[in-house]
Amino acid sequence: MYAAEFDYHKASSVAEAIQMLGQYPDAKLLAGGHSLLPMLKMRLANPTALIDIGGISELKGITVNDGTVTIGALTTHQEIAASQDIQNACMVVAEAAEGIGDPQVRNRGTIGGNVVHSDPASDWPTVLTALNARFVIQGPGGITHRATRTVNASDFFKGLFETDLKENEVLTAIEVPRLNSNQLAEYAKMAHPASFYAVVGASVVITVENDRCTAASIAVGGMVPNPIRASSVESALVGQQLNAESVRAAADLVANDLSGSLMGDFYASADYRKAMAAVETRHALMHAIGLAHH
Amino acid sequence: MTSRIFGSGIRRREDPRLITGQATYTDDIKLQHMAYAAIKRSPHAHARIRSVDTSAALSAPGVVAVYTGADTDGVLNPIPCAWVVPDSDVKTVPHPAIAKDVVRYVGDAVAVVVAESRYQAEDAIDLINVDYETLPAVVNPEAAMQDGAPQLHEDAPNNQAFHWVASGGDTDAAFSSAEVVVRETIIQQKLIPNAIEPRSAVATWLSATGELTLWSSSQNPHICRFVTFLVTGVPEHKIRVIAPEVGGGFGSKTPIYADEMIACFCSMRLGRPVKWTETRSENYQATIHGRDHVEYVELAATREGKITGLRTKVYAAMGAYLSTAATGIPTILHGLIYAGTYDIPNVKADIYGVFTTTTPVDLYRGAGRPEATFLLERLVNLLADELGLDPVEVRRRNLIPKFEDGHDVAMGITYDSGDYELTLDMALEHVNYQQLREEQARLRESNQYMGIGVTCYCEICGLGPSQVAHAVGFGAGLWESATIRFHPTGTVNIFVGTSPHGQGEETTFAQILSDELGVAVDDIEVIHGDTDTTPQGWGTYGSRTTAVGGVAVALAARKIRDKGKALAAHLLEAAEADIEYEDGKFFVRGSPDQSKTIQDIALMANLAYDMPEGMEPGLEASAFYDPPNFTYPFGTHVAVVMVDPENGHIELRSYLAVDDCGPQINPVIVAGQVHGGVVQGAGQALWEGAVYDDNGQLLTGSMMDYALPRAHMLPDIETLSTVTPSPHNPLGVKGIGETGTIASTITIYNAVLDALKPLGVTHLDMPLTSEKVWRAIHQRG
Amino acid sequence: MAKIPISMTINGKVHQAEVDPRLLLVHFIREDVGLTGTKIGCDTSQCGACVVMMNGSTVKSCTCLAVQADGADIMTIEGLATDGNLHPIQEAFWDNHGLQCGYCTAGMIMTSVELLQRNPHPTSDQVRAGLEGNLCRCTGYQNIVKSVLAAAEKMGG
Incomplete structure (x- = not known):
């Protein structure tokens, strides 16, 4: 397939990218291109210009501070999967990266490019929501907003293909809280056999003290426009001793959190996805607490 | 004595160019002054064209020309259907290359x-403005035949494309007196073949000489040339069709499409080379699909499990037009093989071909035979369930006993040879069937669901005797040809009319010749795919290339040997009757020292200064082989699956294929054909299916939505074989290209249903997606 | 739309051109440079026929603009053999009947090169997982997996 024509501008810094966004109102940012180029080829998106931010080094790389892992927006899924720092600080992020697409998609696709697309079938939104990740956004500054702002995951993913990113803003990094030794995290998904996208994804982060769950953060995605926190499951887990029975009972409550606009298609109906949300939530929990293995 | 080259798994001779990127596929061709075509396609399943406005497109940058149906109407003849099954009231509705009205x-x-x-x-495509008046669509072939359904063609009332009935014995009597009858409704879902190479055509017209050259990703360049004549009117001897490297076909590159005729038209209008290559999205819409039946099938039997009758009523979708071989698939290639490996005295097929507002349906790997095998083997399992017998036991009670030289079946065809029990025994022993059943019982106790599927199949391929082809309405011969040409240095070219595209005949044909004449395989090149340089032949499909074309190579080699004998006798000053041949040497009986090699003979025949009186110079021979019968390969396949009731996931745990295609020329290539075939059949069972909405929109329009088997979804396929030669061809060989697909879909399906038996599930529609399995288990309708 | 000057090294040779921004890398390689060993099989980054090596890691060249490869070091199937000697993976595909029609083969081989770089001693399951981005319709993958395992053995890790 063949994209329609567009102009091409290469930005060498975030500041320049922001300036270019102001200069070319209809432009789109090009990172790895794995979300954008298919849209262009199918002529589902027809921007007049692309601003290539792929060469901006300040947007790349992984740094670990005391409590936070900062992942540059242009870091590829492969770099995340292979990062020893991430494996040490937050294994679930490395594992989720390893499960995205295929090797070539992981080599080129970036975490920033993925999340700004806010595709409900992507893995990152669900994983990052459960982890309470923060999204670092840089803009031109001005009367309405600061030049740099940070948004929580639950506020960043606003809807179907919709984020909190405003005009002329650039996502620069994602901050993931480092997991403590008493925190367990897992992501489980049912992948579509053709696209590998998540039909249903469930991401769990649980804190365990003296064999009991003291906190839980659980997000499900795939069947909803943007990830939903499974608060019923979370509150059912807190205070519980974690075993197959308590996990099953809690996971089954996920349906309570999935009210409203459930999505389905000819491959997997909304009903099925709803049922599978409980299954995948349970799988994630069981893996997290070591009662099941990959 | 060195080991025999026939039967040796040597490395393929075609591979070096393919693993280095040096091979030339159609889209790799770039000619001077070449222009590029793109086809504007209907976004509607059914619509009347009110007007087409091309003005904006014509003035777009780089545009050379825009043509519509008004331009091709009366210039290009309709795209013909080449297979018109007789006595079936076939409606050969016109299929214009570019639609003009509808x-x-x-x-x-x-x-x-x-x-x-x-x-x-x-x-520029986007700038063409077509004004449509949309009309209602109909995608289900049974629905399309109901009164009041949208009508596609004026000449085909109720969308009936044909009605074919065939029977043997007295089926109705068998059913009315049956002790047991089992019935099933089977949906053979529509499949998208998905050769990884998209179709492509490069056409170039020389107006001065009136010569048209067409490079086409075709499985049958000679048929393509013939049809190109029919459509363009350019005489056959002025048309050259070249199928260069072809990246898989699986039947989908057998039909002759509007697209390559449009490329020819453009080149003829513009006087410059024109290339057209489909995108994958176009491939999904405009390359033929396979299967697409709605079937009502039933089996009659005694309480002891002896099958007495088989009866079907089938609605087979043709899609919007009759593609090249469309009518032969649900009829000849389907109904005639209904009885499979079983002795069933009464068989009846009642088949409706139906037009629907969908992509045309044509040959897709197995074509008709996977559907036939599916319904038979499904019914046999249902019979076993009904009688409380093991499905293998029911099969045993009905298998046709071993035969070596012909077995007549109720449908009026004669199987060539078979030893069905042999492959069944081998398969069951290899998988340790009894132990598997015990494991299954154990697992069920802990709510784990394992299933076993066992299929006995035989199929009809190696197409086929030309007389039969004519009798069943196929508009082409089905013989094959080979020309063997020895060069003075003793190296050889074989020119063949078949057109392999992955099946490896550059290797196996060389092995046949090497075996016949003792020439090293490295001294042989097989030339195919170019109508200007190869002898007439009918192409590569229906598992016929080796069983028909390979035999032609052997027969031509034997002519060379005969001439070699005569020439050797002359050179050795011996009587021809005293000359013996072995391993590439002609020698005087009793005096092996007095000999001439085939290379000596080639040199002398080419230099020709010392030839026997009246012998022509040169060492070249052609043979044309028209087989007296089809070939009937057979075998037993066993699948083991695990089903997870919690989410409906199916894991294909193991798969064994025991096949008998007679003597194997190259067992490594045979195994490769089986692997690929089995996986394609697994695709139908588990993942693949074209989904349309009620408006005729293809929802599975890309590889993002249409799930193809990938490496990580599959186990290793085990292959074993037995050797029962075909009695009617000199090599004893049978086809093997389609057997895997023919057997594996139902083998896996039956395994899944076997797993689900304790949960009360007796029917599922394919593909067996997780949700369907889960729903069946949880009965959420 | 303004053309963009680009320069990249393909199989050790520098290629410079001015290209449309929308030109895909695979079209640049096939049409402009004329290296047709890299294939196009789909529109959606699903089939892997177009896989090439870019700066040492594999990419689907149908999902990359030529301008994005400006300055890159590209290797295609044509650049894999050295001094006329087949790469061990090419050799293994030949030895193990790892191809039939050959159309997916360039992508399969390029993917396998990276797979064995990252994991010199893979299991059969790891090879299958590593090939998940490449479609083959002929072989059922079995002999491709066998080829990669054989190459791993031969390359000694």
Whole structure:
């Protein structure tokens, strides 16, 4: 397939990218291109210009501070999967990266490019929501907003293909809280056999003290426009001793959190996805607490 | 004595160019002054064209020309259907290359743009404005035949494309007196073949000489030439069709499509080479699909499990038009083989071909035979369930006993040879069937669901005797040809009319010749795919290339040997009757020292200064082989699956294929054909299926939605074989290209249903997606 | 739309051109440079026929603009053999009947090169997982997996 024509501008810094966004109102940012180029080829998106931010080094790389892992927006899924720092600080992020697409998609696709697309079938939104990740956004500054702002995951993913990113803003990094030794995290998904996208994804982060769950953060995605926190499951887990029975009972409550606009298609109906949300939530929990293995 | 080359798994001779990127496929061809075509396709399944406005497209950058149906109407003849099954009231409705009045499926061509670059052609496509009056669509073939259904063609009331009935014995009597009858409704879902190489055509017209050259990703360049004559009117001897490297076909590159005829038209109009290559999205819409039946099938039997009758009523979708071989698939290639490996005295097929507002349906790997094998083997399992017998036991009670030289079946065909029990025994022993059943019982106790599927199949392929082809309405011969030409240095070219595209005949044909004449395989090149340089032949499909074309090679080699004998006798000053041949040497009986090698003979025949009186110079021979019968390969396949009731996931745990295709020329290639075939059949069972909405929109329009088997979804396929030669061809060989697909879909399906038996599930529609399995288990309708 | 000057090294040779921004890398390689060993099989980054090596890691060249490869070091199937000697993976595909029609083969081989770089001693399951981005319709993958395992053995890790 063949994209329609567009102009091409290469930005060498975030500041320049922001300036270019102001200069070319209809432009789109090009990172790895794995979300954008298919849209262009199918002529589902027809921007007049692309601003290539792929060469901006300040947007790349992984740094670990005391409590936070900062992942540059242009870091590829492969770099995340292979990062020893991430494996040490937050294994679930490395594992989720390893499960995205295929090797070539992981080599080129970036975490920033993925999340700004806010595709409900992507893995990152669900994983990052459960982890309470923060999204670092840089803009031109001005009367309405600061030049740099940070948004929580639950506020960043606003809807179907919709984020909190405003005009002329650039996502620069994602901050993931480092997991403590008493925190367990897992992501489980049912992948579509053709696209590998998540039909249903469930991401769990649980804190365990003296064999009991003291906190839980659980997000499900795939069947909803943007990830939903499974608060019923979370509150059912807190205070519980974690075993197959308590996990099953809690996971089954996920349906309570999935009210409203459930999505389905000819491959997997909304009903099925709803049922599978409980299954995948349970799988994630069981893996997290070591009662099941990959 | 060195080991025999026939039967040796040598490395393929075609591989070096393929593993280095040096092979030339059609889209790799770039000619001077070449322009690029892109085809504007209907976004509607059914619509009347009110007008087509091409003005904006014509003035777009780089655009050379835009043509519509008004331009091709009366210039290009309709795309013909080459298989018109007799006594079936076939409606050969006109299929214009570019639609002028009505479009009948999403993807029907409405215009073509020719531009200086492909990008420019695509840009201009978007600028063509077609005003449509949409008409109602109908995608289900049974629904399409009901009164009041949308009508596709004036000449085909109720969308009936044909009605074919065939029977043997007295089926109705068998059913009315049956002790047991089992019935099933089977949906053979529509499949998208998905050769990884998209179709492509490069056409170039020389107006001065009136010569048309067409490079086409075709499985049968000679048929393509013939049809190109029919459509363009350019005489056959002025048309050269070249199928260069072809990247898989699986039947989908057998038909002759509107697209390559449009490329020819454009080149003839413009006097410059024109290339057209489909995108994958176009491939999904405009390359033929396979299967697409709604079947009502039933089996009659005694309480002891002896099958007495088989009866079907089938609605087979043809799609919007009759593609090249469409009518032969649900009839000849389907109904005639209904009885499979079983002795069933009464068989009846009642088949309706039906037009629907979908992509045309034609040959897709197995074509008709996977559907036949599916319904038979499904019914046998249902019979076993009904009688409380093991499905293997029911099969045993009905297998045709071993035969070596012909067995007549109720449908009026004669199987060539078979030893069905042999492959069944081998398969059961290899998988340790009894132990598997015990494991299954154990697992069920802990709510784990394992299933076993066992299929006995035989199929009809190696197409086929030309007389039969004519009798069943196929508009082409089905013989094959080979010309063997020895060069003075003793190296050889074989020119063949078949057109392999992955099956490895450059290797196996060389092995046949090497075996016949003692020439090293490295001294042989097999030339195929170019109508100007190869002898007439009918192409590669229906598992016929080796069983028909390979035999032609052997027969031509034997002519060479005969001439070699005569020439050797002359050179050795011996009587021809005293000359013996072995391993590439002609020698005087009793005096092996007095000998001439085939290379000596080739040199002398080419230099020709010392030839026997009256012998022509040169060492070249052609043979044309028309087989007296089809070939009937057979075997037993066993699948083991695990089903997870919690989410409906199916894991294909193991798969064994025991096949008998007679003597194997190259067992490594045979195994490769089986692997690929089995996986394609697994695709139908588990993942693949074209999904349309009620408006005829293809929802599985890309590889993002249409799930193809991938490496990580599959186990290793085990292959074993037995050897029962075909009695009617000199090599004893049978086809093997389609057996895997023919057997594996039902083998896996039956395994899944076997797993689900304790949960009360007796029917599922394919593909067996997780949700369908889960729903069946949880009965959430 | 303004053309963009680009320069990249393909199989050790520098290629410079002015290209449309929308030109895909695979079209640049096939049409402009004329290296047709890299294939196009789909529109959606699903089939892997177009896989090439870019700066040492594999990419689907149908999902990359030529301008994005400006300055890159590209290797295609044509650049894999050295001094006329087949790469061990090419050799293994030949030895193990790892191809039939050959159309997916360039992508399969390029993917396998990276797979064995990252994991010199893979299991059969790891090879299958590593090939998940490449479609083959002929072989059922079995002999491709066998080829990669054989190459791993031969390359000694």
